[in-house]
Amino acid sequence: MKTKTWIWIAGVLVAGSAAAAAWMIQPAIAPIQPPSPNDFTSDSIARGARVVAQGDCMVCHTAAGGAPYAGSLPLRTPFGTIYTTNITPDTATGIGNWSLAAFTRALRHGVARDGHLLYPAFPYIHYTRMSSADISDAYAYLMTRTPVVSRAPDNDLLLPLRFRPMLAGWNLLYLRPGPLQDDPTQSQEWNRGRYLVDGAGHCASCHSTLDPIGGERSPAFSGGNIDGWDAPALTALLQTPKPWNRDQLAHYLRHGWSPEHGAAAGPMGPVAHSLSQVPEADTNAIATYIMSLQKPATNPAPAAASTSTDAARVQQGAILFAGACASCHGTAAPMMAAGGRPSLALSSAVTGDKPDNLIQIVLNGVPWAHPEPTTFMPPFSAVLTDTQIASIAAYVRADIGKRPAWSDVEQRATKIRKENQQ
Ligand code: HEC
Ligand code: HEC
Ligand code: HEC
Structure with missing residues (x-):
């Protein structure tokens, strides 16, 4: 880790201890008898299902092959690995004896029932924007799930960060607790969209650049990196070869792909999968708000002929592409005709500034998460070497994307x- 990071951490630790001494120790909230399902109305539980889908709670709180909401999914951060906790209503290992007040405090302030501060890998700086009604519905939904006995493994974090009270310093910098207020100058739909994006949807936690201690840099949505994937800027959707519009974006969020822009791959896949379960009015509102953030379209870069300096590599890539990819992505491939798939030339994985998403998609494929069977692409990690992936990338970038070559693709592929x- 770079020295600069340590200076930052040290600074925050000092600021944290000095200014936030009072916040470091939070009182426990008394345990309760687990509520019975009859304590909640079925309307509230149904609304809670929608809130929990808007918030992707299941994505993080479910381990691979594990029971829903039972936690233990490892989250890799620059500071080590944090495991998600069990948020089923089991009393010993989950949140079974948490009152609504304790649950609300966790979402609004990042504090557990017993008073310990939670790591911001849990995006409470966004959930704090949720309305009390939505939080209480989410509580109703979670408290009526099947309790599962499961305790998360111990976190594996850098030593100073194991001392949770220091998180008070982080909160001082980044947590602005409290629900979002509507902007009366904007439409109801715009306000609904902003509420979902900034609150439950926590879009900025992946789509913003993070500073060395994991705080979101402003301006928000200028693009970030998550799990080795590039999360593109959400303010540059008019600066793509085919500019996005609101309906395309709404379709992408609901269905996990857009006929004009391709599929939601990597960490965006589960987000879209969650959003497929919320009412269409919500995904429309998110799209309306996100489109209002766009920087004006610039004239697209002139489509240069191949600018790759490595003609031999591009040629090698063309041969590999013909064998491995063209059956689905060639212009004459049946998929193009049947599914109306967009050309790779329109994919941000091909036209973006970094090769990371193309490498990830080739290594992992696009899993079969959506009802549309045509969104499936097989993984090539066991089939193609890093050198071959770099050659394919050089070809795709130059001949299909018509963009200047990326550098160091092979090294990136090895690292990823x-x-x-x-
Ligand atoms: C990006 C991943 C992520 C998402 C999405 C997420 N959580 Fe979490 N959550 C975590 C992590 C990590 C922790 C544990 C933090 C710690 O141990 O300090 C946590 C902890 C919690 C806790 C405290 C539980 C305890 O035992 O201390 C609650 C309550 C909670 N989450 C509820 C939710 C709800 C409700 C949602 C959806 C609205 C949600 N989480 C979505 C990552 C996530
Ligand atoms: C069996 C068919 C199949 C093969 C073979 C295949 N793909 Fe795909 N690929 C897909 C599907 C389906 C998607 C999802 C795209 C969509 O819905 O537009 C996809 C998506 C992609 C994307 C992301 C485009 C987007 O949606 O944003 C890239 C890039 C890509 N493939 C590159 C490749 C490369 C390079 C190869 C060869 C190494 C390859 N694919 C082989 C079916 C295939
Ligand atoms: C867990 C991290 C994560 C969250 C949360 C997330 N995204 Fe993404 N998103 C990504 C990644 C990674 C990609 C790139 C993968 C791809 O294009 O297939 C992406 C791609 C996108 C794209 C396509 C951009 C392009 O140029 O191709 C859009 C639009 C988008 N996200 C919107 C949203 C919105 C709106 C939200 C909140 C409701 C959101 N995302 C939440 C990680 C995330």
Whole structure:
């Protein structure tokens, strides 16, 4: 880790201890008898299902092959690994004896029932924007799930960060607790969209650049990196080869792909899968709000002929593409005709500034998460070497994307492959 990071951490620790001494120790909230399902109305539980889908709670709180909401999914951060906790209503290992007040405090302030501060890998800086009604519905939904006995493994974090009270310093910098207020100058739909994006949807936690201690940099949505994937800027959707519009974006969020822009891959896949379960009015509102954030379209870069300096590599890539990819992505491939798939030339994985998403998609494929069977692409990690992936990338970028070559693709592929295996 770079020295600069340590200076930051040290600064925050000092600021944290000095200014936030009072916040470091939070009182416990008394345990309760687990509520019975009859304590909640079925309307509230149904609304809670929608809130929990808007918030992707299941994505993080479910381990691979594990019971829903029972936790133990490892989250890799620059500071080590944090495991998600069990949020089923089991009393010993979950949140069975948490009152609504304790649950609300966790979402609004990042504090557990017993008073310990929670790590911001849990995006409470966004959930704090949720309305009390939504939080109480989410509580009703979660408290009526099947209790599961499961305790998360111990976190594996850098030593100073194991001392949770220091998080008070982080909260001082980044947590602005309290629900979002409507902007009366904007439409109801815009306000609904902003509420979902900034609150439950926590879109900025992946789509913003993070500073060295994991705080979101402003301006928000200028693009970030998550699990080795590039999360593109959400303010540059008019600056793509085919500018997005509100309906395309709404379709993408609901269905996990857009006929004009391709599929939601990597960490965006589960987000879209969650959003497929919320009412269409919500995904429309999110799209309306996100489109209002766009920087004006610039004239697209002139489609240069191949600018790759490595003609031999591009040619090698063309041969590999013909064998491995063209059956689905070639212009004459049946998929193009049947599913109306967009050309790879329109995919941000091909036109973006970094090769990371193309590498990830080739290594991992696009899993079969959506009802549309045509969104499936097989993984190539066991089939193609990093050199071959770099050649394919050089070809796709130059001949299909018509963009200047990326540099160091092979090294990136080796690095990403290694990180994926961890
Ligand atoms: C990006 C991943 C992520 C998402 C999404 C997420 N959580 Fe969490 N959550 C975590 C992590 C990590 C922890 C544990 C933090 C710690 O141990 O300090 C946690 C902890 C919690 C806790 C405290 C539980 C305890 O035993 O201390 C509650 C309550 C909670 N989450 C509820 C939710 C709800 C409700 C949602 C959806 C609205 C949600 N979480 C979505 C990552 C996530
Ligand atoms: C069996 C069919 C199949 C094969 C073979 C295949 N793909 Fe795909 N690929 C897909 C599907 C389906 C998607 C999801 C795209 C969509 O819905 O537009 C996809 C998506 C992609 C995307 C992301 C485009 C987007 O949606 O944003 C890229 C890039 C890509 N593939 C590259 C490749 C490369 C390079 C190869 C060869 C190494 C390859 N694919 C082989 C079926 C295939
Ligand atoms: C867990 C991290 C994560 C969260 C949360 C998340 N995204 Fe994404 N998103 C990504 C990644 C990674 C990609 C790139 C993968 C791809 O294009 O298939 C992406 C791609 C996108 C794209 C396509 C951009 C392009 O140029 O191709 C849009 C639009 C988008 N996200 C919107 C949203 C919105 C709106 C939200 C909140 C409701 C959201 N995302 C929440 C990680 C995330």
